[in-house]
Amino acid sequence: MNRRLGIGAIVIAALLLLAGCSAPLQTTGSDAPAESQRTISTSGSGEVSADADRAIVTVAVTARADSAEAARESVAANASTMREALRGAGVDDDAVTTAAYRVRAISDVDRKTEQREIVGYEAVHAFRIETTPDAAGTVVDTAVGNGASEVRSVQFTLTDETRAELREEALERAMSDARADADVIASSADLTVTGVKSAATGGGHAPAYEVRATAADSGGAPTQFDAGSVTVSATVDVTYTAVE
Template sequence: MRRSRLTLTLALGLLVVLAGCLGPLQTTPSATDRSTDGTTLSTTGTGSVDAEADLAVVSVAVVATAQSADDARGQVASDVERMRTALREANIPDDAVTTSSFAVYPEYDYSDGERTERGYRAVHSFRIETDPARAGEVVDVAVGNGASEVQGVSFTLSDETRAELRAQAIERAVTAARADADAMAGAAGLSITSIETMSTSGGFAPVERFDVAESAAGGDARTTFEPGPVSVSVTVQVTYRAA
């Protein structure tokens, strides 16, 4: 009987201890469990900067046709040397004249439903970089000394100038995006608190334009160019957080 009472007492004590351990469970939320207050706003801003071109790129080609591939190639090689010599004498440095393409291929005459080989054509194309003020002179020197084609003239920006203007355009684009975000947040009774994401895209557009004018000294015509401004435009996409 005494042992039964002792057993009952121990059992009751154990139940009391377990009841204390199984009381109301309390937890502390982790950082990942806490919800972040705020609303996201996405805006797009565009910035643009105009500048005068500081680099002209003249694309010319020396072309020759002959009965054999080697004769066509040889004639082009001779004319190329004559053109490059004339450019050197005009103080156009060798590193400003680079090959953009070279090809020798057969030409065919299609008549009466038949294909007849009529010779070979060789084409050596060049990219000539110069100051915009000298672009017309470069065209005249090249064409007057072996170049058969002027494939294009573009007025653009040097890498250094382009990077500088792009930075200015980005600054303007970000300012425009923030102004829109502030207006949106204000209309909703919120304030911008931080930037969630930001990305950018855009570039610049080279200008191609020229005309021919009479030389002031004599009756020979010379090529002159009137380049327009080069525009550097950047678009930014920004997502803000507001509360």
């Protein structure tokens, strides 16, 4: 009885083995054998330059007085006059924002007592004014002629829309640069690039302001600026797949 069962088990095992051999071979991964897969890592960079289409003028209204309140009131009055003049020059209210504000005591050392004492108060209200490069000189002249006592900086840059467009082009150039290097490396190693395994980007807007000013003189000549170009850069690190 036990003998018959042993023979039957052998027959069943043989049938299962034959069924397994007739099934199709299963593979995983890419079409290329795993041992032939290679990777090549390269970096690329790209730059695009364009004329500035935005100017940022920073001016300050300042005043000194015997009291903090008197200094504050003087600055407030001059700032109001300046902003009204800027409106008349076509500058929108939204383009004028506060960059800094302070009221502080001014102290000095008394020569007789050699003690430091308060000798007055200073109030400062700085404004950030956004305009076009062509209008920057007019903005400076209008502000200075109507209450502003300092021109802290004039910067030339790009609008968000222009920066985004140049950034896209810089990335395309960076990717082309990286791929060119990968193809050279692959050719030298008897490989062929088949695709991108991973990619990362860096770099960004480079505010390379080039400002030359001609200040107004006693003859009343207007302030003029020559804005330079602004460069947007991008870098990429790419890993490519390659096969023999």
